[in-house]
Amino acid sequence: MIDQFPALQIMVTLVAAPICVMIRNPRWSWVCAMVANTFAFLVSLVLLDKVLDDGVIRYAVGGWAAPSGIEYYIDAMNAAVLVLVSGISAVVLLYAYRSVAKSVPAEKHYLFYTAWMMCVTGLLGIVITGDAFNVFVFLEISSLSMYTLISFGQDRRALTASFRYLVLGSVGASFILIGIGFLYAATGTLNMSDLAVRIPESESQRAVLVAFSFLTMGVLIKSAVFPLHAWLPNAYTHAPVAVTAFLAGTATKVSLYVLLRFFFSVFGKDYSFGQHLLNGVLLPAAVAGFVLMSLVAIFQNDLRRMLAYSSVAQVGYIVAGFSLATQSGLTAGIVHVVNHGMVKACLFMAVGCILYRVGHVHTPSLDNLLKRMPFTCVAFIISGLGLIGVPLTVGFVSKFTLIQASLEKGWWAIAALVLLSSLMAIVYVGRVIEIMVFRRSRETGPESSGMSEAPLSMLIPLYVLVGVSLYFGINGSATLEVAGQAATYLLGGLQ
Amino acid sequence: MSQLIGLYSYWIVIVLMMAGLYIMIARYNLVKKIIGLSLFQTSIFYLYITMSKIEGGTAPILVEDADYVYSNPLPHVLILTAIVVGVATSAVALALIVRIYESYGTIEEDELKAIEAAEPDA
Numbered sequence: 001m002i003d004q005f006p007a008l009q010i011m012v013t014l015v016a017a018p019i020c021v022m023i024r025n026p027r028w029s030w031v032c033a034m035v036a037n038t039f040a041f042l043v044s045l046v047l048l049d050k051v052l053d054d055g056v057i058r059y060a061v062g063g064w065a066a067p068s069g070i071e072y073y074i075d076a077m078n079a080a081v082l083v084l085v086s087g088i089s090a091v092v093l094l095y096a097y098r099s100v101a102k103s104v105p106a107e108k109h110y111l112f113y114t115a116w117m118m119c120v121t122g123l124l125g126i127v128i129t130g131d132a133f134n135v136f137v138f139l140e141i142s143s144l145s146m147y148t149l150i151s152f153g154q155d156r157r158a159l160t161a162s163f164r165y166l167v168l169g170s171v172g173a174s175f176i177l178i179g180i181g182f183l184y185a186a187t188g189t190l191n192m193s194d195l196a197v198r199i200p201e202s203e204s205q206r207a208v209l210v211a212f213s214f215l216t217m218g219v220l221i222k223s224a225v226f227p228l229h230a231w232l233p234n235a236y237t238h239a240p241v242a243v244t245a246f247l248a249g250t251a252t253k254v255s256l257y258v259l260l261r262f263f264f265s266v267f268g269k270d271y272s273f274g275q276h277l278l279n280g281v282l283l284p285a286a287v288a289g290f291v292l293m294s295l296v297a298i299f300q301n302d303l304r305r306m307l308a309y310s311s312v313a314q315v316g317y318i319v320a321g322f323s324l325a326t327q328s329g330l331t332a333g334i335v336h337v338v339n340h341g342m343v344k345a346c347l348f349m350a351v352g353c354i355l356y357r358v359g360h361v362h363t364p365s366l367d368n369l370l371k372r373m374p375f376t377c378v379a380f381i382i383s384g385l386g387l388i389g390v391p392l393t394v395g396f397v398s399k400f401t402l403i404q405a406s407l408e409k410g411w412w413a414i415a416a417l418v419l420l421s422s423l424m425a426i427v428y429v430g431r432v433i434e435i436m437v438f439r440r441s442r443e444t445g446p447e448s449s450g451m452s453e454a455p456l457s458m459l460i461p462l463y464v465l466v467g468v469s470l471y472f473g474i475n476g477s478a479t480l481e482v483a484g485q486a487a488t489y490l491l492g493g494l495q
Numbered sequence: 496m497s498q499l500i501g502l503y504s505y506w507i508v509i510v511l512m513m514a515g516l517y518i519m520i521a522r523y524n525l526v527k528k529i530i531g532l533s534l535f536q537t538s539i540f541y542l543y544i545t546m547s548k549i550e551g552g553t554a555p556i557l558v559e560d561a562d563y564v565y566s567n568p569l570p571h572v573l574i575l576t577a578i579v580v581g582v583a584t585s586a587v588a589l590a591l592i593v594r595i596y597e598s599y600g601t602i603e604e605d606e607l608k609a610i611e612a613a614e615p616d617a
Contacts, residue, residue, distance in 0.1 A: 133573055140580040144587055151591060156598040157614065160607055163591045167519065170532055170584050177539050177577060184570070185546045 002046070006059035006072040009043045009082065010125045012036045017117035026109035030097050033113040037090045037120060044082040044124075051079040052482070056489075058130070066130075067194050073130025077334065077486035081127045081257045084338050088249040088345050088465070089120045095461035096242035099352050103154050103240050112152055116246070118145035123254045132180045132190045132266070135258060136173065139222070143169050146251060150239040161234035168221060168231045175218030182211035195266050212271070215262050216278070223255035225319055226289025229312040236308035241352035244304065248311055249345030253337045256318055263322070264330075264490035273325040282323040287417055289316030294424035298431070303351050303361035306428055307344065310387065313421060314340045320414060321402050328405035330487035335479050336398035339386075342469040343394060346383035349462045350376050353454035363432055367439040373453050377436050379466050384429040386469060389422050394469050397476035504545040511538035523604040525595065529588045536581040543570040543577075 016036030020029040051057060051074055059072040074082075093116065104112055122142025126135055147169070151162040184190055186207040187198040202208055217228075224232040232252075236244045263272040273279055293313035300306035318340070321333025353376040354369065355361055370377045382393070389395035399418060406414040453459070472479050499506075511534055518531025547570035555565040596602050599610055 133576075137576055137580070140584070144580075144583055147587055147591070151594065156595075157611055159591055159595045159598060160611065163525065163588065163595060166584070166588050166591065167528060167532060171516075171519070171535070174536055174539055178542065181539065181543050181546070181570075190569075 002050075003059075005043050005047055005050075006057060006074060006128060007061065009040060009047065009086075009128055010121050012039050012043070013117045013124065014121040017114045017121065020110050020114040020117060024110050026101075026106050029110040029113045030093075033117050034090075034093055036117065037086065037093050040120065040124065041083070041086040041090045044079070044086045047074055048076075048079040048083050048482075051076055052485070067189060067191050070134050071130040071191060071193075072128050073192065074128060075486070075489045076482055077260070077489055078127045078257065080334070080338060080482050080486060081254065082124060084341050085123050085127065085250045085254060086120065088341060089116075089123075089246060091461045091465050092242055092246045092249070092345060092349065095245070095349055095352070095458050098455050098457050099242045099356060100240060102356060104152050108152070112149070115145040115148040115152075116243075118142075119149060119246075123250055126254050127257055130192045132183060132192060132195065134190075136177050136180060139173055139176065139258075142251070142254070143173060143222075146247065149243045149247075150235050152240050152243065153238040154240070155238045157234065158238035158240075161231075161238045165231040165235045172218045172221030175214045175221070177218075179211045179213075179215030179218060182207045182214065186211065192261070192266050196268065199267060199271070212267060216259075219255055219259045219262065220285075223252045223259060223315060223319075224312055225315055226285055226293060226312055229289075229293075229315075232312060233305055233308040236311065236348075237302060237304045241304070241348060241355055244308075245345045245348035245352060248307070248348050249341040252311070252315055253341050256315070256322075256333075256337055259319075260322060260330075260334075260490060269325055269491055273323070279323070283320060283414075286316045286319035286323060287414060289313060290320065290421045291316075291417055291424075294421045294428070298424060298428045300428075301363050303354070303363050303366075303432065304348070306363070306432070307347055307351065310425070310428065311340075311344055313425075314344070314387075317399070317402060317418065317421075320418075321405065324405050324409055324411075326405060326409060327484070327487050327491060328401065328408055330490060331480065331483045332398060332401035332405045334483040334486050335401055338479055338483070339394035339398045339469070339472065342465060342472070343383050343386040346379065346462065346465050346469060347387065349458070349465065350380035350383065353458050353462065354380075356454050356458065357452050363435060366432070366435055369436040375453055375459055376462070379459075379462050380436070381433055382466055382470065384433060386473065388425045388429055392470075393473040394476075394479075395473075397473060397480065401480065504541070504548075508538050508542045508545065511535075511541065525592050525602040525604065526589075528604075529585060529592070532588070533581065533585055536577070536584075540574045540577060540581075543574045547571060 013036050016032055020032050023029040023032055057074040060066060061070045061072060100109065100112060119142050122138045122145060125138030126142065129135055129138060147162045147166045150165060151159055183195060186202045186204045187195055189195055189198055199208055221228045236248060290313040293309045293316065297306045297309035297313065300309060318333045318336045321329050321336060351361055354373065357373060386393035386395040389399040399422060403415045403418055515531045515535030515538060518534065519528050522528055522531065547567040549566060552564045552566040555568040592602055599607055601607060
């Protein structure tokens with residue numbers, strides 16, 4: 001049984017999707033999705049435990065052995081990402097039931113949960129697979145269902161946001177497809193561990209370089225690295241807020257995982273960062289991203305749009321960590337993938353609670369919200385502090401590691417810019433907190449004085465995730481240890 | 496010169512790919528954008544099929560003959576999958592376009608932008 005867990009990891013949610021279509025009833029299709037997702041989460045926990053104890057797991061799909069068949073390859077890195085994706089999806093799905101009930105017509109619910117299940121399947125598949133072409137297939141499964149999920153938004157602008165994401169996302173995925181094609185032409189294999197061996201030996205190094213460029217561009221579009229982030233702010237702003245919480249916590253993180261996998265495991269650290277232009281491109285883009293996007297976030301009046309820009313900025317921190325290409329830099333990047341995934345999901349869930357009761361999230365009109373929705377506001381403030389990187393929160397753990405890593409390499413300017421951008425985060429998060437907590441309500445009608453908290457079925461998942469992120473903030477060594485082990489694997493290449 | 500002519504398949508790939516990208520960037524009509532996207536994806540299919548072909552190769556069938564020359568079947572199989580993905584992408588995109596037309600009354604990008612700019616945030 002336990003040998004088949006890598007297959008079960010994606011099969012359960014994949015099978016749940018058509019079952020949801022057949023059920024059609026909103027409540028029961030949600031139950032079906034919830035059960036499947038919880039099971040996927042448990043499976044990923046077992047896999048992580050097993051990987052940390054016994055090392056790499058390899059699973060031949062359908063019994064076809066590795067180089068010719070498709071192989072699932074699990075090490076500390078993707079086991080951690082599997083837990084993150086399935087965990088956040090499970091928590092947000094629990095939360096989604098009430099949130100979606102209000103914003104999506106009831107007769108479409110089963111389709112919503114179907115698309116959700118397909119999306120989770122795609123994301124988990126990208127992470128678990130050890131086959132380059134399989135990455136593309138799962139990427140398209142997740143992307144197509146993501147476009148669908150975004151278009152469920154109430155505002156009609158969700159449709160155009162989804163369309164723009166579709167065009168850009170398809171171009172990105174096509175670039176990845178071209179890159180994989182060139183890799184196959186140059187090496188004659190699609191298996192990642194096999195590719196890692198054969199790339200240095202390949203006679204056509206120029207084809208490998210072309211493959212490298214196309215793959216890098218494609219993945220950078222998908223992970224919304226500045227300046228290729230144009231699709232993200234509108235998609236996050238207009239999608240149903242539960243979808244945004246889910247995507248912000250998982251989708252871009254999974255693309256970043258693909259980036260890591262190709263840079264470090266397939267091409268190898270020396271190829272990716274040794275002789276090529278990447279050093280001159282990736283780090284400046286990442287740094288410009290986190291400075292400029294934090295600046296832009298300050299001027300946003302829509303809470304969701306502000307958090308969306310902040311997401312682009314946080315992706316900048318992660319990529320900056322990766323492009324240091326050292327043990328500590330990678331550790332910082334990987335830890336921030338997990339930590340930011342949790343924090344952003346919390347923030348968007350809190351925003352969803354506000355949206356549920358207040359009906360809008362126009363920041364200047366949220367005055368004195370603390371009186372009306374104390375629990376939501378407290379969760380928002382805790383996560384907001386995590387976003388800034390206040391000590392004892394997860395944000396502090398990852399930013400501290402990142403600054404340490406850049407100082408270790410002697411790049412103190414990067415460390416200074418990280419601090420500068422954190423100051424901007426204090427401004428944009430602080431502004432919201434100031435309005436929520438201290439600003440007096442302008443209209444003192446009877447309705448605004450009473451407490452109208454979001455339903456418990458939304459608050460409980462929110463607080464579960466806030467609690468988990470607090471735990472990992474106080475006990476930072478837990479995630480750092482896993483991330484450190486993952487970084488060692490990545491720098492050492494595939495075994 | 497022989498390289499130019501001998502590699503004509505790859506030239507077709509490049510021309511198709513650039514035409515597709517250009518249409519996506521230059522045309523404001525959403526349906527035309529999707530036509531460009533399809534063209535772009537088709538050029539990639541062509542690239543895969545081209546590289547699997549070798550001179551004198553035929554269909555890959557298991558025979559006793561040791562000198563049997565056949566084309567690499569793997570890229571064909573991969574592209575079958577990619578074609579399905581391409582069709583699904585077009586379907587989702589066209590469905591979105593229908594819904595955009597229903598709610599905005601236009602599918603011209605510049606007009607959509609003008610309408611959206613007039614709508615308040617949040």
